[in-house]
Amino acid sequence: MTRPSLRSAQPTTYSRILGIGGVRGENVVPNDDIVGPIDSSDEWIQQRTGIIERRRATEEQTIAAMTEEAARQALAAAGVEGSQLGAVIVATVTHLEQTPALATIIADRIGATPAAAYDISAACAGYCYGIAQADALVRAGAADYVLVVGAERMSDFIDPTDRTISFILGDGAGAAVVGPSDTPGIGPTVWGSDGGQADAIYQTHSWLTFRDGTDTSWPTLRQKGPTVFKWASFEMAKVAKEAIEAAGLRPEDIEVFIPHQANMRIIDQLAKQLGLPESVVIARDIAQTGNTSAASIPLATERLQREGAVEPGALALQIGFGAGLAYAAQVVALP
Numbered sequence: 524m525t526r527p528s529l530r531s532a533q534p535t536t537y538s539r540i541l542g543i544g545g546v547r548g549e550n551v552v553p554n555d556d557i558v559g560p561i562d563s564s565d566e567w568i569q570q571r572t573g574i575i576e577r578r579r580a581t582e583e584q585t586i587a588a589m590t591e592e593a594a595r596q597a598l599a600a601a602g603v604e605g606s607q608l609g610a611v612i613v614a615t616v617t618h619l620e621q622t623p624a625l626a627t628i629i630a631d632r633i634g635a636t637p638a639a640a641y642d643i644s645a646a647c648a649g650y651c652y653g654i655a656q657a658d659a660l661v662r663a664g665a666a667d668y669v670l671v672v673g674a675e676r677m678s679d680f681i682d683p684t685d686r687t688i689s690f691i692l693g694d695g696a697g698a699a700v701v702g703p704s705d706t707p708g709i710g711p712t713v714w715g716s717d718g719g720q721a722d723a724i725y726q727t728h729s730w731l732t733f734r735d736g737t738d739t740s741w742p743t744l745r746q747k748g749p750t751v752f753k754w755a756s757f758e759m760a761k762v763a764k765e766a767i768e769a770a771g772l773r774p775e776d777i778e779v780f781i782p783h784q785a786n787m788r789i790i791d792q793l794a795k796q797l798g799l800p801e802s803v804v805i806a807r808d809i810a811q812t813g814n815t816s817a818a819s820i821p822l823a824t825e826r827l828q829r830e831g832a833v834e835p836g837a838l839a840l841q842i843g844f845g846a847g848l849a850y851a852a853q854v855v856a857l858p
């Protein structure tokens with residue numbers, strides 16, 4: 524039998540981020556407002572995490588509302604219409620419905636239907652996972668333009684009496700539009716996971732307990748803080764170095780460092796271990812926004828752009844890491 528030859532998608536050589544958008548929870552929550560139930564203090568939280576205040580969503584700021592607004596901003600910044608999107612990816616661990624994916628709803632709201640649309644669950648690494656996928660989809664010819672949104676309403680999973688993680692968490696959505704480029708704009712992604720440490724950041728109990736009635740209390744998040752701290756500060760420095768090398772660069776070529784906004788001490792430790800020059804602009808959005816998981820890197824990028832701290836085209840190293848444990852890093856040219 525003679526088979527007809529199969530035609531594959533028409534690849535394109537390069538991709539880049541064309542525009543960024545970001546929305547934070549409108550409630551500003553200073554440390555003093557949350558220290559009571561955890562017997563902590565503003566001073567302790569600032570010293571150990573660098574967080575001064577976190578941003579939490581109002582009732583109207585549903586995860587879909589924040590995602591849509593961030594998406595619209597990124598499209599406007601990129602000069603791309605919703606109808607030009609071939610795929611919409613939402614990275615989130617706080618969309619409260621098992622199905623449908625938040626991405627399909629957002630795609631419809633922004634006029635992207637019938638774009639492919641799906642959510643990815645990679646926690647604080649989610650945005651960098653999304654950028655890795657968008658880069659691959661554009662270059663493979665599977666989509667002309669791809670929207671990536673990191674969106675979290677972490678406050679739906681906090682326990683005000685929990686000392687391990689709830690006090691660091693914030694809400695928001697950060698978005699990027701990725702499209703074709705004449706020059707390389709997204710370096711190779713170095714990514715991975717370590718499910719052997721799945722218990723380092725976790726949900727108190729499974730939804731199954733509702734069905735069997737053993738525990739009908741609302742599940743919230745917990746973490747083994749010191750374990751995560753060491754892993755993030757030391758193992759992630761290696762991953763970040765690999766991403767710089769994979770992009771054919773040296774640490775002194777990096778102009779901007781945008782790590783996941785987990786803890787100011789982790790950010791400082793990573794910068795030190797990477798040997799980044801003094802001139803590097805380091806994102807420190809955590810001080811005012813808190814840890815917004817998948818939203819933290821695009822939100823930190825949005826702030827740097829808004830404050831005029833970075834130039835278009837600047838080479839930025841971004842690295843996301845967290846529950847899974849999962850991680851991803853890449854060097855990107857800022858839009």
Ligand SMILES: CC(C)(COP(=O)(O)OP(=O)(O)OC[C@H]1O[C@@H](n2cnc3c(N)ncnc32)[C@H](O)[C@@H]1OP(=O)(O)O)[C@@H](O)C(=O)NCCC(=O)NCCS
Binds near residue numbers: 571687
């Ligand atoms: C959570 C974190 C701030 C805790 O700080 P730490 O210095 O590691 O704290 P430890 O758990 O070692 O506890 C040290 C002391 O602080 C106390 N403590 C712990 N949490 C506290 C809190 N929220 N407020 C006040 N005191 C606290 C402990 O009781 C302990 O007291 P002791 O020395 O009298 O026994 C820190 O581990 C961290 O930031 N880890 C990384 C987490 C992260 O970024 N996660 C996001 C991943 S995406």
